[in-house]
Amino acid sequence: TSSSAGLEQGFLQCFQAILGKSTTSELIFTKSSSSYESLLNSSIRNARFLNSSVPKPNLIVTPDSLFQIQVALLCSKKNGLQVRVRSGGHDYEGLSYVSHLPFIIIDLLNLRSITINMDEESAWVQSGATVGELYYAIAKKSKVHGFPAGSCSTIGVGGHLSGGGFGTVFRKYGLASDNVIDAQIIDVNGKILNRTLMGEDLFWAIRGGGGSSFGVITAWKIKLVHVPSTVTVFDVSRTLDQGATDLFHKWQTVAPKLPAELFLHTVVGVSNSASHGGKTVVVSFTGLYLGTAENLLPLMRNNFPELGLQHNNFTQMTWIKSVLYFAGYSIDESLEVLLRKNQTSSSFKAKSDYVKEAIPLVGLEGLWKMLLLENSPLLIFTPYGGIMSEISESEIPFPHRKGNLYGIQYSVNLVSNEEAPNHLDWIRRLYEYLEPFVSKLPRQAYFNYRDLDLGVNQGNSGYENAKSWGLKYFNENFERLALVKSRVDPGNFFRDEQSIPPL
Ligand code: FDA
Numbered sequence: 061t062s063s064s065a066g067l068e069q070g071f072l073q074c075f076q077a078i079l080g081k082s083t084t085s086e087l088i089f090t091k092s093s094s095s096y097e098s099l100l101n102s103s104i105r106n107a108r109f110l111n112s113s114v115p116k117p118n119l120i121v122t123p124d125s126l127f128q129i130q131v132a133l134l135c136s137k138k139n140g141l142q143v144r145v146r147s148g149g150h151d152y153e154g155l156s157y158v159s160h161l162p163f164i165i166i167d168l169l170n171l172r173s174i175t176i177n178m179d180e181e182s183a184w185v186q187s188g189a190t191v192g193e194l195y196y197a198i199a200k201k202s203k204v205h206g207f208p209a210g211s212c213s214t215i216g217v218g219g220h221l222s223g224g225g226f227g228t229v230f231r232k233y234g235l236a237s238d239n240v241i242d243a244q245i246i247d248v249n250g251k252i253l254n255r256t257l258m259g260e261d262l263f264w265a266i267r268g269g270g271g272s273s274f275g276v277i278t279a280w281k282i283k284l285v286h287v288p289s290t291v292t293v294f295d296v297s298r299t300l301d302q303g304a305t306d307l308f309h310k311w312q313t314v315a316p317k318l319p320a321e322l323f324l325h326t327v328v329g330v331s332n333s334a335s336h337g338g339k340t341v342v343v344s345f346t347g348l349y350l351g352t353a354e355n356l357l358p359l360m361r362n363n364f365p366e367l368g369l370q371h372n373n374f375t376q377m378t379w380i381k382s383v384l385y386f387a388g389y390s391i392d393e394s395l396e397v398l399l400r401k402n403q404t405s406s407s408f409k410a411k412s413d414y415v416k417e418a419i420p421l422v423g424l425e426g427l428w429k430m431l432l433l434e435n436s437p438l439l440i441f442t443p444y445g446g447i448m449s450e451i452s453e454s455e456i457p458f459p460h461r462k463g464n465l466y467g468i469q470y471s472v473n474l475v476s477n478e479e480a481p482n483h484l485d486w487i488r489r490l491y492e493y494l495e496p497f498v499s500k501l502p503r504q505a506y507f508n509y510r511d512l513d514l515g516v517n518q519g520n521s522g523y524e525n526a527k528s529w530g531l532k533y534f535n536e537n538f539e540r541l542a543l544v545k546s547r548v549d550p551g552n553f554f555r556d557e558q559s560i561p562p563l
């Protein structure tokens with residue numbers, strides 16, 4: 061619209077007046093710039109939001125200095141443009157690059173340096189880096205250090221560490237957010253703040269409460285963790301005919317009680333291959349043990365003999381090779397695959413739940429029936445326990461700690477625009493089906509698996525409305541997040557569909 065074009069002009073003038081016209085041409089991309097579309101799409105990780113009907117930003121700014129971010133914030137505020145901050149672009153609902161108001165994207169793709177201090181066993185990581193780049197940088201310095209974050213190597217550090225972040229070693233070391241020791245953020249007034257300057261309340265809020273409500277997080281200081289020089293991986297699958305139901309039933313109570321060094325998750329899908337004798341549910345039991353195969357064997361035999369694991373099910377490797385493995389690469393690939401930026405993405409919808417009591421056999425049978433109605437359902441069941449049960453629910457905003465057996469992520473491929481409504485309907489029915497078996501009052505959800513079905517801000521609809529999703533993501537930490545928001549951004553400049561409103 062013309063008014064939106066006016067805001068855009070105003071922004072450009074403001075930006076160029078401060079930074080000069082010649083420098084800004086490589087920093088700002090308008091809809092008429094030839095690389096606007098490729099830049100916009102470069103880190104969209106849910107193809108659902110590639111659609112031409114999805115609103116696009118008026119401008120994309122790609123700062124390579126903190127000062128440019130300060131100027132972008134100032135000029136957005138002055139011109140009434142919304143700001144979306146994008147790091148890795150993996151947001152499930154596209155909130156880092158979609159808004160229904162005139163908006164700009166501050167894309168941090170040029171701010172991706174990683175500085176490791178081996179003496180201190182710490183690192184400063186800029187938000188635009190991916191977790192793959194971080195794992196790679198650590199591996200180049202040490203074979204016995206690592207960092208506990210997500211499995212997919214293209215996830216951005218900016219969003220991931222501000223919303224929790226778990227992976228295959230989180231039962232031993234906690235979440236990515238649990239291992240943040242300092243941060244750098246630019247607040248609504250354009251001030252650059254570290255932990256001391258931002259205060260402990262804001263530092264608490266951005267480690268799990270999401271960055272997008274509080275400012276632009278430009279870097280994190282993290283604590284590296286010690287990993288053993290040899291780890292062991294395994295992956296076995298069972299169909300329903302092969303006893304998958306009983307095994308899964310048992311897995312529910314076994315996996316959360318295993319030693320913290322042993323991560324054993326299940327991935328449940330549907331196979332239609334002739335080798336499985338037609339359409340069936342397949343449960344994969346995939347594990348990572350922080351130790352040798354020799355030590356793993358008795359652990360599995362004592363705790364989960366029904367799975368029948370033998371020595372030949374195990375593959376020993378270095379920790380960084382296990383990172384490749386869980387990122388979906390062959391362990392024979394070179395580590396450089398962790399630096400890859402683009403991956404083809406599908407169009408998907410995902411939801412999450414937490415389970416505190418094992419789902420009974422009849423519940424599982426009903427669940428399998430639901431799955432068999434879909435072509436490509438994918439459910440990932442992540443066991444909790446270990447250190448996750450020892451960290452208090454209020455240590456950081458992420459509240460899902462003691463008392464959870466496991467978390468569930470369920471997702472479905474939406475295939476095409478025409479087919480999307482059917483698949484969306486299916487996943488929402490699955491969510492209804494699971495209600496009796498999952499956490500209640502509130503029914504909890506994982507913030508980093510963002511789900512707009514849980515509710516959205518409408519205009520400045522406020523705290524009471526936001527409780528519908530806020531309590532699910534943050535439980536009793538939600539009120540405290542809203543109080544921090546009131547202090548640091550009372551005017552609610554940094555907002556999106558599920559940002560924390562001021563109280
Ligand atoms: P993106 O850039 O989209 O940002 C996400 C949100 O954070 C947005 O609201 C954005 O505005 C805000 N934000 C981003 N950078 C910011 C900054 N610098 N300052 C302030 N706000 C900022 N999770 C997990 O825990 N374990 C896992 O193994 C996986 N695996 C996984 C695989 C795949 C394929 C996807 C698509 C997602 C995951 N996730 C995950 C979920 C992931 O943790 C979540 O989507 C993160 O928020 C992604 O962070 P990005 O920086 O990539 O996202």
